Amino acid sequence: MFHISSQKKYWTFDNEESLEQLRYEANQKYRNKMLASGKPGVSDAVFLEAHEENVLFRHYEKRLLDFCNAFKPVMPKSVVGTAIMYFRRFYLNNSLMEYHPRTIMLICAYLSCKVDEFNVSSTQFVGNLVQESAAGQERALEQILEYELLLIQQLNFHLVVHTPYRPMEGLLIDIKTRYPLLENPESLRKSVDDFLTRVTLTDSGLLFPPSQIAMTAILNSASRAGLSMESYLTECMGLKEDKETLLKMYDAMRRIKSLMKKYELPKPDEVNAYKVKLERVHADFGTNSNMYRGESVYGLHKINK
Amino acid sequence: MTPEMDDQGCPRCKTTKYRNPSLKLMVNVCGHTLCESCVDMLFVRGSGNCVQCDTPLRKSNFRVQLFEDPAVDKEVEIRKKVLKIYNKRDFDFSNLREYNDYLERVEEIVYNLTNNLEVEGTKQIMEAYQRENRDIIQKNKAKLTREQEELEELLLLEQQGNEQRRLETLQEEQRQLQAKRKSKQALLDELERSHVPATILLAQHKDRAAQLETQIEKQKQVVKTTIFSTGIPMGQTVSLLTVNRLEEVLYHYQPIHMHTYGPPVPELEQLGRLGYLNHVRTAQPQDMAGGYNSGLACHRAIQDAFSGLFHPLG
Numbered sequence: 001m002f003h004i005s006s007q008k009k010y011w012t013f014d015n016e017e018s019l020e021q022l023r024y025e026a027n028q029k030y031r032n033k034m035l036a037s038g039k040p041g042v043s044d045a046v047f048l049e050a051h052e053e054n055v056l057f058r059h060y061e062k063r064l065l066d067f068c069n070a071f072k073p074v075m076p077k078s079v080v081g082t083a084i085m086y087f088r089r090f091y092l093n094n095s096l097m098e099y100h101p102r103t104i105m106l107i108c109a110y111l112s113c114k115v116d117e118f119n120v121s122s123t124q125f126v127g128n129l130v131q132e133s134a135a136g137q138e139r140a141l142e143q144i145l146e147y148e149l150l151l152i153q154q155l156n157f158h159l160v161v162h163t164p165y166r167p168m169e170g171l172l173i174d175i176k177t178r179y180p181l182l183e184n185p186e187s188l189r190k191s192v193d194d195f196l197t198r199v200t201l202t203d204s205g206l207l208f209p210p211s212q213i214a215m216t217a218i219l220n221s222a223s224r225a226g227l228s229m230e231s232y233l234t235e236c237m238g239l240k241e242d243k244e245t246l247l248k249m250y251d252a253m254r255r256i257k258s259l260m261k262k263y264e265l266p267k268p269d270e271v272n273a274y275k276v277k278l279e280r281v282h283a284d285f286g287t288n289s290n291m292y293r294g295e296s297v298y299g300l301h302k303i304n305k
Numbered sequence: 306m307t308p309e310m311d312d313q314g315c316p317r318c319k320t321t322k323y324r325n326p327s328l329k330l331m332v333n334v335c336g337h338t339l340c341e342s343c344v345d346m347l348f349v350r351g352s353g354n355c356v357q358c359d360t361p362l363r364k365s366n367f368r369v370q371l372f373e374d375p376a377v378d379k380e381v382e383i384r385k386k387v388l389k390i391y392n393k394r395d396f397d398f399s400n401l402r403e404y405n406d407y408l409e410r411v412e413e414i415v416y417n418l419t420n421n422l423e424v425e426g427t428k429q430i431m432e433a434y435q436r437e438n439r440d441i442i443q444k445n446k447a448k449l450t451r452e453q454e455e456l457e458e459l460l461l462l463e464q465q466g467n468e469q470r471r472l473e474t475l476q477e478e479q480r481q482l483q484a485k486r487k488s489k490q491a492l493l494d495e496l497e498r499s500h501v502p503a504t505i506l507l508a509q510h511k512d513r514a515a516q517l518e519t520q521i522e523k524q525k526q527v528v529k530t531t532i533f534s535t536g537i538p539m540g541q542t543v544s545l546l547t548v549n550r551l552e553e554v555l556y557h558y559q560p561i562h563m564h565t566y567g568p569p570v571p572e573l574e575q576l577g578r579l580g581y582l583n584h585v586r587t588a589q590p591q592d593m594a595g596g597y598n599s600g601l602a603c604h605r606a607i608q609d610a611f612s613g614l615f616h617p618l619g
């Protein structure tokens with residue numbers, strides 16, 4: 001359950017500023033490490049800034065979402081949500097320059113399939129990388145298996161992710177049972193799904209409990225459809241007397257909605273510019289295992305230091 | 306074939322151990338084994354050398370092997386010899402450290418002799434020790450023999466006690482058998498002689514037999530136990546260390562209270578009554594066979610929906 005989960009204890013933060021701070025620190029840590037190592041060609045300008053990393057992060061996140069949606073067999077939504085959450089959590093404490101998002105993205109999806117018990121064999125998984133040849137798929141699989149442990153480690157072994165999909169189902173059932181004022185909750189389902197997909201691309205999962213996100217989704221869709229659901233909170237949830245909690249709820253919902261509004265797809269020219277920079281960094285300073293074919297274990301040890 | 310039979314082949318005739326499980330292996334001072342027949346054969350020809358290591362041997366040095374590994378037997382022999390000389394006991398030393406050092410020295414000597422390391426040097430050490438501590442060794446030897454005698458006496462007493470008891474019970478049984486026979490005989494006699502009708506005689510006989518039985522029972526019980534099996538005589542007050550009385554607070558069970566940060570979830574059993582189950586997919590017969598019912602999925606969804614709903618945020 002969420003209230004005793006590691007997600008609530010360790011991966012729910014108070015506000016967006018603390019998230020920004022963590023990402024900034026991860027970026028700084030990598031920069032300082034590289035500057036201190038004294039490799040040739042190292043200078044401040046070569047590295048990406050935190051906001052540039054953010055653009056690239058959103059780009060790769062969208063690609064992860066597309067990959068999961070195009071996955072055969074069809075991936076359940078909770079698996080997709082878990083994969084994106086892993087991706088987000090990983091890059092909260094690590095810089096994109098240290099580990100290339102292209103690899104990490106695939107590993108997140110792979111791990112999420114395993115954790116959520118959506119059984120896909122590894123060959124089937126890499127078979128979904130349609131643009132690669134068979135050899136390319138092999139190499140991708142090798143990379144995945146190599147970095148999988150690293151991912152688990154950076155997630156601090158907290159692998160269970162509570163996505164808002166089940167709370168959404170639960171709330172719909174509750175509305176149908178106890179709230180006859182709303183005539184056809186099923187009509188809301190499509191827009192709620194849409195809302196939830198969009199919300200996973202924001203930081204809401206790291207800030208709010210999944211039940212609150214689901215509640216926001218439902219109330220938002222209802223108001224969009226012109227149906228009033230205010231009394232649901234006051235009557236059914238018993239919050240008529242408890243003004244404080246009610247206010248807090250409204251506040252949370254407002255914040256979630258504003259996060260959603262702020263999200264925008266990254267612009268292609270920006271993305272390309274930063275991508276070039278990223279590739280440069282990885283080519284020059286990265287321990288890219290594709291280069292050290294025979295020493296890939298060595299490479300892993302170096303990173304884990 | 307059990308692994309023990311398979312284990313040790315005689316190094317000389319190789320097969321005889323398997324064919325003849327009762328054949329015993331003998332060990333000698335060099336730590337190598339030979340079966341009984343090979344031992345005889347070896348000394349028939351007058352030569353006394355070990356097959357594997359070629360050390361000169363005497364027939365008297367062969368002992369029946371007690372352990373699976375002949376090296377262990379060898380060590381046991383050496384240890385016995387060493388301990389005949391190094392026979393100090395723990396009260397011969399002033400403190401524990403000295404006793405432990407002494408034991409360490411003994412072990413080193415045994416180890417060296419067993420593994421044929423510095424045999425000469427070790428033997429010299431042993432002789433030196435023997436010369437220095439001659440009288441202590443004698444004293445301890447005497448003490449040891451005395452203790453052993455005492456132990457043997459006790460054992461003997463116990464055995465005698467057992468024997469006596471056994472004889473007594475035998476005699477009892479004999480007596481009872483005889484008594485029964487006598488009463489039977491008496492019955493027959495009376496049936497012959499007396500004029501009283503047979504049924505009455507039979508009844509009398511039965512009575513008497515019953516009485517005899519109860520008498521025997523009583524006798525058995527009369528054997529009073531005066532002594533517990535541990536040797537403490539009954540009725541003796543044994544003073545034990547006083548046990549401190551522990552006063553503890555009685556434990557009261559408190560059910561776990563889980564803070565869900567959300568509205569209360571209805572109980573699993575109430576879900577049907579409250580109408581939740583109408584909005585969940587009904588369970589198929591194949592699901593229900595495994596113990597699943599729609600209430601479980603419904604309950605989980607509601608729990609997840611309500612958990613953390615009122616979670617306080619920063």
